[in-house]
Amino acid sequence: AQKVTQAQTEISVVEKEDVTLDCVYETRDTTYYLFWYKQPPSGELVFLIRRNSFDEQNEISGRYSWNFQKSTSSFNFTITASQVVDSAVYFCALSENDNFNKFYFGSGTKLNVKP
């Protein structure tokens, strides 16, 4: 079974629209960490955020916000007022405390922001 599911393969929006990228994870550990990475067309993987399982507070960083809900095992990512530069593939990842070096990556969501 997939430990991290990103059901949205590709999303297209028009600039200035808000968009939410979904991430659902599966783990039996009580201590775990969740991540989001961005992969722009240039190909590198850029770290965006790291959250641990004990911190359910939502996080906001500029136009980016993250909604962590343990009750639904979700860690969704919202971009407000999207811009063309947000076009990229976004990956959600899980790391469990009993094997903290292993990251389980989702399959990624490709976001196309059109002008």
Add this chain to the structure above:
Amino acid sequence: DAGVIQSPRHEVTEMGQEVTLRCKPISGHNSLFWYRQTMMRGLELLIYFNNNVPIDDSGMPEDRFSAKMPNASFSTLKIQPSEPRDSAVYFCASTVNRGITDTQYFGPGTRLTVL
């Protein structure tokens, strides 16, 4: 600060040739990871090192793949002989291993094409 450095950025080779990919982790990081990214399989962890010692190489596809880390600032991933199905983007990542999950920082990747 310099991030993870990988070379070459692009490599085109013919089937049967030996390929060596190189990685310099972020200074002070003591864990290093090699990943492979393909459309079909997404991001796969191949091997990781802790304090220059290989810890888990269960993701290495077969004996044609080998990885070394002779010192804290250099690692290589070698494919010999290469095959067309090895064509992929290979990423190196590094982190500080403090006994808990920490962020993995990725290099720009090496795009390998085996003809």
